[in-house]
Amino acid sequence: MTREMLEGHYRQHSRKVLASLIRLLGTFELAEEAMQDAFLQAAIHWPQSGLPRNPVAWLVSAGRFRTIDRLRRSSRLNELSDAIRDHLYDDGEAGMVEEAELIGDDELRLIFICCHPSLPADAQLALALREVCGLKTEEIARAFLVPAPTIAQRIVRAKKRIRDLALPYDLPEKAELPARLSVVLHTIYLLFNEGFAASSGTDLMRPALAEEAIRLARLLQGLLDEPEILGLLALMLFQHARAAARHSASGELVLLADQDRSLWHSDGIAEADKMLERALAQGTAGPYTLQAAIASVHAKAPTSAETDWRQIVRLYDLLLEALPSxxxxxxxxxxxxxxxxxxxxxxxxxxxxxxxxxxxxxxxxxxxxxxxxxxxxxxxxxxxxxxxxxxxxxxxxxxxxxxxxxxxx
Structure with a gap:
């Protein structure tokens, strides 16, 4: 296994691994150390033994047990709560099945704790972009148009507040979900955007991030039947359906007008249409539903020349009223x-x-x-x-x- 392949696995899996390690270890700081340990172990073992069947579970397990060893050697194991300390040693077949199910939801848990209402509003999104999307502090600072040290301070203070308040690392009760939905949807939206159109680097897209955002939106939609969740899901499915046409065989950017529409994924467009219809049927269209409606106009045009641009302008007029930006x-x-x-x-x-x-x-x-x-x-x-x-x-x-x-x- 080459260094490039290992780096690819880091880009693909690191946020999932971190999310699970935060649940297991109880703090961002321990989880970040454990994640680095886990990938160091992967760099040592995977070239010799090959890629494990479930890389995420392997990395979570490696990070967990390296942390147990490190804390035991430093006599710091008692710093962890009883519940976390017991869970660290949880094993057995039944435990592994339960753990696999928990890992699947951990990123959604991470989004909700990053966007907890007990945190300052300006810190919620910054923390989510750093920990859930994996963006660098400098990239977040550019998005917020503020200095990087300001963003770094917000993130550090938010983590400290989570620790000091012992905020629960779990999904909210159903009754609490609507009040916390806006920032969570925005985080998933930004996660998808970073996957669909990367902000920096050598690759036009980071498909694993886009697919993860879609998966998280599906999980959220299973928890709460809200039109804007459906609208966001429709928007992401419309966009993702044309991912294969956005670049040439050599990786060059292809503009929407020049894309080969036969490469657009018709099943994805059909599913997005159904989601959009369900969202529109539930009442007033919110910002994500309006953006999905714009994407639908593009998706239904047989060619770029046949796009109904007047309809798109009308939809943007509505979107500007709902989301001045x-x-x-x-x-x-x-x-x-x-x-x-x-x-x-x-x-x-x-x-x-x-x-x-x-x-x-x-x-x-x-x-x-x-x-x-x-x-x-x-x-x-x-x-x-x-x-x-x-x-x-x-x-x-x-x-x-x-x-x-x-x-x-």
């Missing part, structure tokens, strides 16, 4: 340009960038560059593409923008 406004501007032409889109994007909301967002400058290119303003387009290129951290996007710049001469 510069990014939503940018997406609406792109849709307006498809109806009224690039000059109309350029005016809207210039207003957004001028207001300062999207000055540091690479996709705003990329959209501006594309409008300028269509209008024949070559020098201005070059400058806008260069601005977008300087801001993006994702290699396939950098390659795409570089090709656009080269095409301008």
């Amino acid at each position: 510069p990014v939503v406004a940018l997406n609406r501007a792109v849709s307006v340009a498809m109806v009224e032409g690039p000059a109309a889109g350029l005016a809207l994007v210039d207003d957004l960038i001028g207001a300062g909301n999207l000055a540091g967002f690479h996709l705003a400058h990329a959209a501006r560059a594309d409008f300028l290119r269509q209008l024949g303003e070559v020098e201005a387009a070059r400058s806008a593409y260069a601005a977008a290129l300087a801001l993006t951290k994702l290699e396939p996007e950098r390659q795409f923008l570089t090709r656009r710049l080269q095409a301008l001469g």
